[in-house]
Every structure is written in C-alpha cells, then in structure tokens.
Amino acid sequence: MLAIRGVYEVAIKVRDLERAEDFYRRVLGLTVGIRDDARRRVFLRAGGQAGMVVLIEDRGEWPAQHLAFTVDAADIDAAAAALRRAGVEVEGPVVHDWMPAKSAYFSDPDGHELELCAPLPSSAVSPRGPQPSIETGRLVLRPFELRDAAIVRELAGDRAIADTTLEIPHPYGDEIAEAWIASHPARWERGEIATFAVTTAEAGVVGAIGLGIRPEHRRGSLGYWIGRPYWNRDYATEAVKAVIDFGFRSLALNRIQALHFVRNPASGRVMVKAGMRCEGTFREHLLKWDRLEDVAQYAILRADVAPPHGA
Numbered sequence: 001m002l003a004i005r006g007v008y009e010v011a012i013k014v015r016d017l018e019r020a021e022d023f024y025r026r027v028l029g030l031t032v033g034i035r036d037d038a039r040r041r042v043f044l045r046a047g048g049q050a051g052m053v054v055l056i057e058d059r060g061e062w063p064a065q066h067l068a069f070t071v072d073a074a075d076i077d078a079a080a081a082a083l084r085r086a087g088v089e090v091e092g093p094v095v096h097d098w099m100p101a102k103s104a105y106f107s108d109p110d111g112h113e114l115e116l117c118a119p120l121p122s123s124a125v126s127p128r129g130p131q132p133s134i135e136t137g138r139l140v141l142r143p144f145e146l147r148d149a150a151i152v153r154e155l156a157g158d159r160a161i162a163d164t165t166l167e168i169p170h171p172y173g174d175e176i177a178e179a180w181i182a183s184h185p186a187r188w189e190r191g192e193i194a195t196f197a198v199t200t201a202e203a204g205v206v207g208a209i210g211l212g213i214r215p216e217h218r219r220g221s222l223g224y225w226i227g228r229p230y231w232n233r234d235y236a237t238e239a240v241k242a243v244i245d246f247g248f249r250s251l252a253l254n255r256i257q258a259l260h261f262v263r264n265p266a267s268g269r270v271m272v273k274a275g276m277r278c279e280g281t282f283r284e285h286l287l288k289w290d291r292l293e294d295v296a297q298y299a300i301l302r303a304d305v306a307p308p309h310g311a
C-alpha cells in the first residue's frame with residue numbers, strides 16, 4: 001500500500017509573476033526556493049514540512065484554485081489580523097461545525113482562494129447545535145417532526161415521486177415515514193445530512209430536500225421532491241437555492257452537486273434555475289425498477305456564486 005506522507009508541491013497559474021511573488025512573500029512570508037525566469041515560474045518554500053508553492057505565469061484563461069495552508073491554532077487569529085493590516089480582505093477565522101478546525105479565507109491577486117487552516121483538538125469543537133430552519137420568500141425549510149409522517153406518506157407515496165428518485169420506495173409502507181423522520185436528528189448530529197421539510201404558510205409540508213455532506217471533500221449532494229399538487233410553482237427551485245446558500249455559508253462547503261434521470265427534465269430545469277451547471281451525462285448509470293437510467297450530473301461551486309476577490 002502506497003503511504004503518502006504529505007504534499008511536496010502545488011502549482012498554480014498567475015497572470016503576473018512579479019505581482020504574485022510579491023504577494024506570497026510579503027503577505028504569507030513564503031521564501032524563494034528557485035526562480036526559473038526562462039519558464040516564468042517561481043518555486044516558493046512554505047516552511048517546515050509544508051512543501052512548495054509553484055507560481056507559473058500564464059496569461060490565458062484558467063479557473064481559480066483553492067490552496068489551504070496549515071497553521072497552529074494559537075496563531076490563526078493573529079495571522080488573520082496581520083493579513084487585514086496588510087490590506088487583505090479576510091473572512092473568518094471560523095470554527096467549522098463539521099470538522100475540528102478553524103479557518104480564515106482570503107484571495108490572492110489572481111483570485112485564487114486561500115485558506116489558513118488550524119486543526120483543533122476534537123474536544124475544542126462544540127457539539128453540533130440543533131438543525132436550523134431556513135426562511136425564503138414563500139417557504140420555510142425546517143427539520144421534519146414526527147407529526148409530519150402522515151403528509152409525507154401521502155405526498156411521497158405518489159408513484160410519480162418514487163419513479164424519478166432513487167431512495168423512495170413504492171408502495172410507501174406505513175412505518176417508513178416515521179422511521180425516516182426519526183433518523184434525521186442523529187444523521188444531522190453525525191454531520192451526514194441536513195434534511196428539511198419544505199413548507200408553506202398555507203399548505204404546511206409540500207415537499208422535502210436533503211443535503212448529504214462529505215466534509216472531507218467539502219462537498220454536498222442534493223436530493224429533493226415536491227408533492228404533485230404543488231408542482232410548477234417554483235417551490236423546488238426556491239428550496240434548492242436556499243439550501244445551496246446554507247451549504248456554502250453555514251457548512252463551508254465548496255461544491256454542491258445533484259443528479260437527475262435524463263427522462264426527468266423538470267428536475268434538470270430546477271438545477272439550471274438554481275444556478276447549477278451540467279457537467280455531463282452518465283449513460284445507464286443507475287438501475288431503477290429494472291431499468292438502466294441515463295443520469296445527468298449538475299454542480300455549483302462556491303466560486304460560482306461568490307467569485308473570489310480580485311477574480
């Protein structure tokens with residue numbers, strides 16, 4: 001088994017080598033290892049075991065990248081303050097509620113998103129609080145309660161809901177809604193998934209939306225349904241937008257993705273309207289009711305909604 005011990009170097013593209021070198025030396029205190037003028041690149045040492053950051057000048061089009069530097073927990077607040085004094089706009093430091101670490105975010109002059117990340121002892125992270133509710137223009141997204149089981153059974157019990165989702169059984173047995181709702185608090189506590197009832201003031205529960213969480217990749221996966229009587233009122237779109245915002249802001253995710261069966265274009269429309277981008281189609285990717293389904297994958301990145309400063 002290969003045992004990787006750390007990252008030796010990371011390379012990022014920059015538009016102006018001198019400007020970028022100045023930023024990384026002055027603001028982050030990196031030192032020059034090798035300067036390769038012919039190939040317009042500079043190898044900067046990050047100190048200790050941290051390896052090297054390679055700046056490569058490239059005036060073409062390239063996407064912004066994310067670089068996280070580990071710092072000591074005792075230093076991160078002072079480091080963020082020093083960055084601010086140096087004129088850098090800094091978000092945080094924030095203590096993550098999904099991993100024992102504290103991070104501060106900022107951008108380099110080329111729009112790359114940089115992070116100072118300080119690992120904390122597990123005991124330093126307060127227990128995850130109760131799952132919050134989210135209010136949008138017309139909807140309240142709130143944790144399900146056991147008394148919602150009957151309406152879930154009625155709405156999700158419609159064959160049309162099971163037909164284009166993966167996890168919803170049909171027929172929808174009596175105990176299924178109760179067991180599903182009862183599992184939510186522990187799954188939120190473990191940081192696995194945030195499941196919300198989609199509710200309106202007039203009708204109560206009209207649907208459900210869940211954000212599965214993979215903290216190790218800072219990635220979330222959406223799943224949702226809206227009861228058939230409430231289709232085509234923009235409810236799914238409003239809920240998806242709100243949960244994407246929640247995932248980026250409150251869970252510090254970097255990427256939120258979702259899949260839909262190609263034969264279910266309404267869900268694809270929801271993803272497009274929520275700002276997600278189609279990344280491709282997987283042919284015959286999933287087996288549903290003995291039928292192999294073509295599946296489209298959509299995603300939105302944190303940088304798509306809040307371009308890094310200077311980008």
Ligand SMILES: CC(C)(COP(=O)(O)OP(=O)(O)OC[C@H]1O[C@@H](n2cnc3c(N)ncnc32)[C@H](O)[C@@H]1OP(=O)(O)O)[C@@H](O)C(=O)NCCC(=O)NCCS
Binds near residue numbers: 162227267270
């Ligand atoms: C997919 C689903 C969540 C959409 O919910 P919704 O609240 O009706 O969605 P919205 O009203 O926000 O948007 C629906 C969009 O799809 C469009 N649409 C509806 N039926 C369509 C069809 N057959 N072909 C193409 N577009 C369609 C609507 O016109 C609307 O787009 P528009 O605003 O551009 O006109 C709902 O149909 C549902 O729960 N289906 C069953 C479960 C499911 O498929 N979940 C998603 C799994 S990936």
